[in-house]
Amino acid sequence: MGIFDLFEALIKLGIPMIALSWFIFSWLYNSEKIDREAGRKAISSHVKTMRKSFASKEKDEKERDGTKEANYIYDKWMWFGGGFYGLAGLWTFAVIETTQLFSFVFNFPGISILLQDGVVSFVVTLLLNQLGNVISAFVWFAYWDIDSVFVSLLVAYFGYWAGVELARRDTEFSISALLEKFSDDKPQD
Numbered sequence: 001m002g003i004f005d006l007f008e009a010l011i012k013l014g015i016p017m018i019a020l021s022w023f024i025f026s027w028l029y030n031s032e033k034i035d036r037e038a039g040r041k042a043i044s045s046h047v048k049t050m051r052k053s054f055a056s057k058e059k060d061e062k063e064r065d066g067t068k069e070a071n072y073i074y075d076k077w078m079w080f081g082g083g084f085y086g087l088a089g090l091w092t093f094a095v096i097e098t099t100q101l102f103s104f105v106f107n108f109p110g111i112s113i114l115l116q117d118g119v120v121s122f123v124v125t126l127l128l129n130q131l132g133n134v135i136s137a138f139v140w141f142a143y144w145d146i147d148s149v150f151v152s153l154l155v156a157y158f159g160y161w162a163g164v165e166l167a168r169r170d171t172e173f174s175i176s177a178l179l180e181k182f183s184d185d186k187p188q189d
Contacts, residue, residue, distance in 0.1 A: 005147050009155040012144055016091050017156050021163025022171070024077055024087070029167055036168050043164065044083065051082040080137065084160045092144070093137035100133070 028034045034046050054075075073090070080089035115122055136143045146152045 005151055006155070009144075009146050009148075009151050012146065013088070013091070013152055013156040014159040017087060017159030018163040018166070020073075020087055020091055021160045022166045023163075024074060025164045025167035026170075027071060027074065029170070036170070038168075040161070040164075047083045051078055051086075054078040054082070084157055087160055088140045088156050089137045092140035093133060096133045096136055096143070100129075 025034070029036050033050070034043060038046065055078075076093075077086050077090050080086035080093070141149050141152050141156075144152050
């Protein structure tokens with residue numbers, strides 16, 4: 001393991017985990033689903049409770065075809081298991097899907113190639129590809145091409161909790177405020 005492995009893990013996992021956990025936990029804190037004064041153990045146990053509640057709510061909604069009121073990213077995070085592992089799986093799934101979408105669009109083989117074995121074969125191939133993507137997301141630490149799995153886990157875990165702490169402290173990242181700050185720092189002639 002070298003410094004480049006650590007840098008690669010920070011770029012691929014650390015920074016995205018900080019951003020995603022900050023986004024989700026800011027939403028949870030602002031909607032008062034989690035108390036800002038809660039410690040890490042309390043947050044972890046509350047996320048587990050939310051996961052159990054989500055699973056029963058999801059089952060109830062399937063039974064009665066109700067409308068969903070929750071945030072899409074929150075739903076997917078809970079679907080992947082919630083907490084650190086669920087967020088890492090969600091990030092990996094998003095990367096896999098985005099990469100494959102761009103690859104498909106920019107390397108489009110043509111309709112005749114896609115349907116050469118028939119529509120049923122195309123649909124089966126598509127469904128199996130989706131299943132493979134979900135499985136890869138669940139074993140996210142194996143997906144990332146970083147030499148040390150241990151470093152990947154540590155960096156992702158640190159990123160997760162750093163984002164949670166930033167959200168807990170009500171840290172906001174306003175793009176307009178950042179642009180204003182950088183424009184004010186220009187040297188005067």
